[in-house]
Amino acid sequence: MPRPDPSPVPTARPAPRSPVHLPLLLAALAFLAALIVTYMVAGNAQRTAAAELAGNFNFRARDMAASIDRRMDVYEEVLMATSGFLRGSVEIDRGAFAEYYDLLRLNEHFPGIEALGIAAIVPPGRVDAHVAAMRAEGFRDYAIKPPGPRPVITSITRIEPFSGRNLRAFGYDMFSEPVRRAAMEQARDTGHAAATGKVVLVQEGGNGGQPGFLMYMPVYEAGLVHDSLDARRAAIVGWVYAPFRMNDLMRGLGGEHADDLLVEIYDGLAPTADALLYRSSRGAPGRKPLLSYQTTVDSAGRTWTVVIHSMPRFEASLERRTTVAIALTGVGLGMLLALVVWLLASERRRALQLAQGMTVELRASRDRIDAERERVRLILQTAYDAFIAIAPDGRITDWNLQACKLFGWREDEAVGHDVLDLLVPASERAAWRDCLAQFAQRGTCAMLTGPTETTALTRDGHAIPVEVAMTPLPTKHGYGVTAFVRDIRPRKETAERERQRQQGLEDARAALLRSQKLEAVGKLTGGVAHDFNNILHIISANVQLMLRSDDNGRKRLLNILDAVERGKKLAAQLLAFARRQPLHPSVVNLAQLIERMDTLLHRAAGDSVAIRLTMPPDLWNVLVDPNQLENVLLNLVINARDAMEGGGNVTIALANVTIDPADQLAYPGIRPGEFVTIAVSDAGSGMPPDVIERAFEPFFTTKPEGKGTGLGLSMAHGFVKQSGGHIRLASREGEGTTVTIYLPRALQDTPDPAFVPVPH
Template sequence: MPTSSNSTSPRSPAHLPVLLAMLAFLAALIVTYMVAGNAQRTAADELAGNFNFRARDLAGSIDRRMDVYEEVLLATSGFLRGSVDVGRAEFAEYYAQLRLNDRFPGIEALGITTLIPSGRLAAHVAAMRAAGFPDYAVTPPGQRPVLTSVTRIEPFSGRNLRAFGYDMFSEPTRRAAMEAARDTGRAASTGKVVLVQEGGKGEQAGFLMYVPVYRAGQPHDTVAARRAAIVGWVYAPFRMLDLMRGLGGEHAGDLQVEIYDGLAPTPEALLYRSPAALPAGRHPRLRYQTTVDNAGRAWTVVVHSTPRLEAALDRRTTVAIALTGVGLGVLLALVVWLLASERRRALQLAQGMTVELRASRDRIDAERERVRLILQTAYDAFIAIAPDGHITDWNLQACKLFGWREDEAVGRNALDLLLPEPERDAWRACLDEFARTGACARLAGPTEAAALTRDGHAIPVEIAITALTTTQGYGVTAFVRDIRPRKEAAEREHQRQQRLEEARAALLRSQKLEAVGKLTGGVAHDFNNILHIISANVQLMLRSEDNGRKRLLNILDAVERGKKLAAQLLAFARRQPLHPSVVNLAQLIERMDTLLHRAAGDSVAIDMKIPPDLWNVLVDPNQLENVLLNLVINARDAMDGGGKVTILLANVTVDPGDQLTYPGIRPGEFVTLAVSDTGTGMPPDVMERAFEPFFTTKPEGKGTGLGLSMAHGFVKQSGGHIRLASQPGEGTTVTIYLPRALQDTPDPAFVPVPH
């Protein structure tokens, strides 16, 4: 049978378009998987950065909250002024003014623990019962080497009554914190305890914070001195659930917070766990651990991410990319399949596919831009460092902090750009270890360091880092915070405390002089009365013509010297009769010019600085002349061999807020009279006794030691103040503050007559 020639002609395989379509669909799926994975990693990195920021901020909030409570206890210790014998009503009023429930949530109470002297338990109990507490007793009963008792607690109601009379020193954990506070002079917190206030139902973990109270006027600069001076403690009990309530704000459900007492997060050390608990058997995606200081007691803070936070991981972009990729794969496969039969239709479909791919790319680019904008607007400087140490990311805050633009910083070595030369080797070793292992002991938590700005200045910063996994090793993403404001605030607080200590020392010296003044005042009055009697009798005897006249004259001379001494004692005691009048100090000093130069001598130069608009003062001019003359003579004696004396007058207004600048001086308007010399100056021990009567550094027979004490008494009696400033080898300045007179015209009797 003949065969048709068409049966042997070549034909295209029918399955080839389908095979090409499947290969195109597979290629589209591979590309989709890579793009979706990259988007998912970007979203995960964003979630991790957000979690770390919130966790660090939460740990910082806990640290700041405990610092505030420590300041409350320190302020209460200052309110007691070295004594725990404060009345219940006075302490209740102080507690009410603090408004602790409104301002400082979490403080269960504010109390005072009194140290009971050995052998004084019965007397202490009797005194407390007599003060209005008939059922008062120290618990637990029994004899112990050291006894203490809670003698004041506010609010004095409810479960706080269980702590009234409790001996905290009887419990080891509380005793350890009380001893630490006593020996260091600083606040100290206990470990985990159950508060006495707990009644069994709804019991919470808690702790207590103590601040020591030392006896007023007794030194406490050494451990032995502090143990001898301790009279009690100011303390506050805390219930952990109440203390941490509201800490996370409206985002509290995003994080689970655990706080452990000590450096190890063990179950028995657990103090607090937030209500946002994890489901059973589910491990958190993110975890952050750090330590905070609670008045000398280390707390470990562990933060976990919750399902609510992890649900914020934006998977919609990934799903959209996957669906788009699958759809595009189908379209691509269809296009390839149609290419064999209908090229025109395939081209139309390819054009639609191109539009879809462009839209997908735009969405990915928009997501990347959103992440970049978040980092650019962050509060802290953000720096990303590759495993080789070169900078890859640099946000706007980093530009402001260090002065380098982004294009100038990216690509530079981070250590060479930002760290001082002496510290680079140590940090380089740390970053090399971090690049290999993803960890470094030096960067275990927020780390303080010195960083260089563009102009070469070193500034203090705090660095918090997170590891970033790359194919070359572990990179670094670092948030850098400028801590200069915090350092400056700490320095200002140190200076304020230093000025307060100086004010306390000045107050003690003033009280000492006041006591000596009262004593010498009584002695001077009696001595003066006796001298009046002797003087009268001697004058009567002088009228007789016998051979004892010469001896009586000597007696009369001694009486005059005694009267002068009594007048000086009266001046120091502020009991001398004064005749104040309105005086212009510029005119008074002008009248004394010749006398002052004669008293100073030819080898001493006197420089007077008197402003033209000087106020008038109300003072006894004769006594003021004696004081000024005495100060010039003292200055002359201090400059053995010649020198310069400066007399400076000025108007000064002391405002109520200037008590740190002018400690011990009441607010008001004053005219100051300052006498300065260029002599040898005084050491601190001599300055402390300079105003004491009969104290002098001059040789015997060269001075009575009453000059400065008489000046002190006269100025205080006139309503003014006197200040002494001196440095060995730099001279001495005595400044007198005299209150301004309301009258504008001085007394005519003390206006100098023109020559």
């Protein structure tokens, strides 16, 4: 039987298939979208880091310019104080001017000042007399430079320190040079300090050297008014001035981060090569800095242009790691997203799983970005200073925790309000409104050239002193402001307490000095009364005996005469201590004087004491009263003899000594100059410190009653000081005592022929 044909089996209809290129196209679009998002996020992070770097640069640049301005203001005050010290006269003793210079300690506290000097006006008809007078002071080579007649002649008559390069400027007529003359005329006509343009200082010796400038302060004659231009020109007698070397002036101004910035200072408003005064470093040739800042500062009426560029070391601090991390993360996520899309288009289940994993990664990435933003917010919230961000329209957009504490407004209360209405006193709002309007347009304002001290209102209406540092924040609607506000009340209170403390110390020193003076006067009065009372007792007793006796009383009269001589000697010693005794100075060779006193000194010392004399062959002469000096030496030898009760050696050493200004630490209290020293040394028991402190007091003695008056050393101290010299005492217990006398050198080379030593 035939098998029937099987029925045909229906075939399955194939599902429609996507084009082969569609998954790749979707993956490419997803990857491109991820790259676009990554670019936007990375660009925003880079701009944020660049804005922070620019804000830091602007703050430090403004602080550098403000530091230069403050330093020049301090130097202007130094010249103003020196002008007041002169009291309307340029005729000042060189020693007094040197002591004033040492008191200022300019080398320690005022870097850059090459010297402090006085330029005096010399009338044309008195040039020869002026030169002769200066040479008579000891400057034998003094002359006005450059020579020749001029309508106005000036000369540097005093300059400190008087050594080294400054000797080249001594006698120089600065009015003869146009740049210096312009500044001197400006100071004369305005009555204020004036600075010169760019010059090479005379101290450089014409060998180039670093650029510099000079600052002048006029000195008007005392008693003359100088309230008008004609009056000031008529009253001018000279100038106080200071030369500056720019490299020395700027030394240490940048602190430990000086290499971060390239600082250039130009004389005038145009930053040209000829006007360059200072450049902190050479930098790489042809390198274009990432950040630049330019401003002007006033230097005693002279405008300087300050240009500051960022250096590679500073630019390297730009945080690029976050941007790179975002870019790498975005690229990786884009590749994952493209893979997910490709898999989704080809296999839905796998794509769904990968999409879920991708979602987790994206969420983690978003969390990291949110964490970074939160970190920045926490930094601002915990900052020491109050942080305020202001939109171009003046509305507050950010307000940290320190701002809440400082001003009393919560963040939700402050954000959105006008900063001027909230924080600025009503009397200052108009000026600040104009400043912020300019800032919104150009990113700069004249009131905000650096950290600015001003006042701000708290919530309760109290005005407090603050310091504000602002940085522009570019937006599409103009420049916003990021401001750090610091409460400076503690700083001002500390400064006020320090001022009060210093005032208290000065009052205490003055009270102590008055007490010491009263104690010394009391001791002097008691000693004088005691000795004169003894003398009067002698005179009174002898007069009473003469009244009761019938003889001629010659012996009594001799006793009275002896008492009168003792009173005369006491009065002479008191005059010597008070530096009021009449002196008859002569040019004396000390070696010859002591050789003529040899017999007298040995007789006074006694047989048990040996006197040794040492002196150089080329000993200088001194100008001194020889008779009074003999009395001083005799007293010193007798004191040495009494200190060595069992005998010993007394050494008298003569020497030439030159004291430079740099030797002030080795010779405290002795003015620089040339001296001849007399050192009298013994090998006695020495003195303890408390006795040394009182050794020069009148009527103070450690000798037994009747062995001394206590006026020997005080008379020697007064005589040496009256002769223009100094006296020093050095002693240790058990090691002996040395008394050293410093007598100024006489300019004459030969002793006065009128001096004839008193025979002994």
